[in-house]
Amino acid sequence: NAGVTQTPKFQVLKTGQSMTLQCAQDMNHEYMSWYRQDPGMGLRLIHYSVGAGITDQGEVPNGYNVSRSTTEDFPLRLLSAAPSQTSVYFCASSYSWQGGEQYFGPGTRLTVT
Amino acid sequence: AQSVTQLDSQVPVFEEAPVELRCNYSSSVSVYLFWYVQYPNQGLQLLLKYLSGSTLVKGINGFEAEFNKSQTSFHLRKPSVHISDTAEYFCAVSVREYGNKLVFGAGTILRVKS
Numbered sequence: 001n002a003g004v005t006q007t008p009k010f011q012v013l014k015t016g017q018s019m020t021l022q023c024a025q026d027m028n029h030e031y032m033s034w035y036r037q038d039p040g041m042g043l044r045l046i047h048y049s050v051g052a053g054i055t056d057q058g059e060v061p062n063g064y065n066v067s068r069s070t071t072e073d074f075p076l077r078l079l080s081a082a083p084s085q086t087s088v089y090f091c092a093s094s095y096s097w098q099g100g101e102q103y104f105g106p107g108t109r110l111t112v113t
Numbered sequence: 114a115q116s117v118t119q120l121d122s123q124v125p126v127f128e129e130a131p132v133e134l135r136c137n138y139s140s141s142v143s144v145y146l147f148w149y150v151q152y153p154n155q156g157l158q159l160l161l162k163y164l165s166g167s168t169l170v171k172g173i174n175g176f177e178a179e180f181n182k183s184q185t186s187f188h189l190r191k192p193s194v195h196i197s198d199t200a201e202y203f204c205a206v207s208v209r210e211y212g213n214k215l216v217f218g219a220g221t222i223l224r225v226k227s
Contacts, residue, residue: 004156031212031213035217042217042219043215048212097213098207098212099164099207102213104156104157104158107155107156
């Protein structure tokens with residue numbers, strides 16, 4: 001098992017550009033989520049999904065879109081990048097939607113200039 | 114809204130000394146509690162979790178935590194730390210009826226010195 005994989009590892013964008021952060025898991029987990037990590041703030045939930053075709057907003061969803069067409073993949077789209085979106089992004093997955101251990105990917109470090 | 118406070122941003126400690134990393138959460142409703150560890154330039158790894166039952170939870174790498182409902186705390190302890198324990202530690206909470214939506218504390222950097 002590869003676990004949770006994320007691509008790319010690093011990305012630099014100019015303000016206003018769009019991009020998609022990829023996340024995939026091979027553990028047949030129903031629950032997937034995206035967090036951003038900023039210094040001194042821990043991780044904050046952006047969007048999550050409890051299964052294919054079902055997504056919902058987390059704590060900081062503005063400026064981000066998600067979709068879940070398959071169990072395995074959960075891409076995060078930045079529609080028009082802003083410097084405030086400079087962060088490290090983590091994807092996570094869990095077998096159970098409640099109380100289950102969440103497995104985190106290695107992260108994508110995004111810089112918006 | 115749920116919040117998590119990690120009372121120390123950095124904890125320096127000598128090798129083989131005991132350590133406690135403190136965590137308090139805001140809600141009195143039924144919660145699940147977690148401690149994650151992040152090594153430099155890596156993702157997060159689960160150390161331990163409290164879902165129900167015994168309030169003393171044992172995790173990997175010799176860590177343990179105690180759930181105290183009256184004080185809404187979930188402090189992490191290790192009786193003897195190693196250099197390899199140097200990392201950032203995150204406390205997180207989820208409310209039972211809201212599923213796996215984790216709210217994280219700001220993190221505590223544990224620096225183990227020789």
